[in-house]
Amino acid sequence: MLAIEAKKLTKEFQVYQSRKGLSGAFRDLLNREYRTIRAVNEIDLSIKPGEMVGYIGENGAGKSTTIKMLTGILQPTSGMLKVNGYDPHREREKFVRTIGVVFGQRSQLWWDLAVQESFQLLQKVYRIPHEKYEPHLKRMIDVLNIQELLDQPVRKLSLGQRMRCELATSLIHQPSLLFLDEPTIGLDVLVKEDIRQFLRDINQELNTTVLLTTHDLGDIEALCSRVVMLDKGNIIYDGDMNRLKREWGDGKRIVLETEREYELSELLATTEGLPVEWEKKASHTYEIRVPGDQVQVPEVLGRVIERGIAIQEMQLEEATAEEIVRKIYQEGMTID
Numbered sequence: 001m002l003a004i005e006a007k008k009l010t011k012e013f014q015v016y017q018s019r020k021g022l023s024g025a026f027r028d029l030l031n032r033e034y035r036t037i038r039a040v041n042e043i044d045l046s047i048k049p050g051e052m053v054g055y056i057g058e059n060g061a062g063k064s065t066t067i068k069m070l071t072g073i074l075q076p077t078s079g080m081l082k083v084n085g086y087d088p089h090r091e092r093e094k095f096v097r098t099i100g101v102v103f104g105q106r107s108q109l110w111w112d113l114a115v116q117e118s119f120q121l122l123q124k125v126y127r128i129p130h131e132k133y134e135p136h137l138k139r140m141i142d143v144l145n146i147q148e149l150l151d152q153p154v155r156k157l158s159l160g161q162r163m164r165c166e167l168a169t170s171l172i173h174q175p176s177l178l179f180l181d182e183p184t185i186g187l188d189v190l191v192k193e194d195i196r197q198f199l200r201d202i203n204q205e206l207n208t209t210v211l212l213t214t215h216d217l218g219d220i221e222a223l224c225s226r227v228v229m230l231d232k233g234n235i236i237y238d239g240d241m242n243r244l245k246r247e248w249g250d251g252k253r254i255v256l257e258t259e260r261e262y263e264l265s266e267l268l269a270t271t272e273g274l275p276v277e278w279e280k281k282a283s284h285t286y287e288i289r290v291p292g293d294q295v296q297v298p299e300v301l302g303r304v305i306e307r308g309i310a311i312q313e314m315q316l317e318e319a320t321a322e323e324i325v326r327k328i329y330q331e332g333m334t335i336d
């Protein structure tokens, strides 16, 4: 059984449109005009158990609307949707026991209660048997290092501390599928890394499926091999993160610092016949752009060194995921 299966999943909203001027305002009072926004447009999505998938897109692309449908908060306008084998909206009560949700901007903990009181309440809400609850919670407390926080009211926690507690909360009932919306927003680098490591661990050990929505492409690069990209309600890419880099990353850039200044023609001659481009950046600094898969970096460097170019320092640069995504949004992309 797939963790998530959506076919032609669509969500439309009716939004009120006001007419211009005073007479428009009067007419609005008598009969309102509505316009339809298609926030999610016939998307197909299949996610297998144990996959970690990044769900990305610009503001307003339709990510939150999708997640709200997948978690049962919103009813789709049309299309087929099964999550963990359930219709999330219609079978909500049974369904929510099988998923965990973390929204970076919102808390599921009770603000004035101590962290462990929230945990105990949730044990009751989910009716988790004591024998199952105790060892699992103990392990999460250890791994997330939240022992010291258990007696504190949630409102006193720092953002990083609260996020670690939120993760424990979302996993208290051992769901097989976890939705994460901006889980590392506002966190410092070290806490971010702890949280990423924790997510990798639960994925490895418990085969937890993770759907991660974020603007932080570092999270995606660290966690997800697959990425789904949404644009104006349509999926414009669904595939391997590395492939995205290969096809859209414009290859690699080698930056060379040389011992003396060279004529560009001298350098060009060293890589004659190879599909690379040279650029002089400063008197002793040159950049070689090596495209996609047609030629490998060692081959290019081998040629340069063979011809006696005296290299002092060398750096290899790759386009970041962020640059790639920006480029795709600028130039557009169609699914293949």
Ligand SMILES: Nc1ncnc2c1ncn2[C@@H]1O[C@H](COP(=O)(O)OP(=O)(O)OP(=O)(O)O)[C@@H](O)[C@H]1O
Binding pocket: 013, 014, 015, 037, 038, 039, 057, 058, 059, 060, 061, 062, 063, 064, 065, 066
């Ligand atoms: N309840 C609603 N009523 C009317 N329109 C809505 C509603 N919720 C979302 N929309 C519209 O649907 C579109 C998609 O919004 P959505 O919040 O899903 O985007 P998003 O990708 O999550 O954006 P962000 O990254 O800013 O959170 C937007 O045009 C938004 O204005």
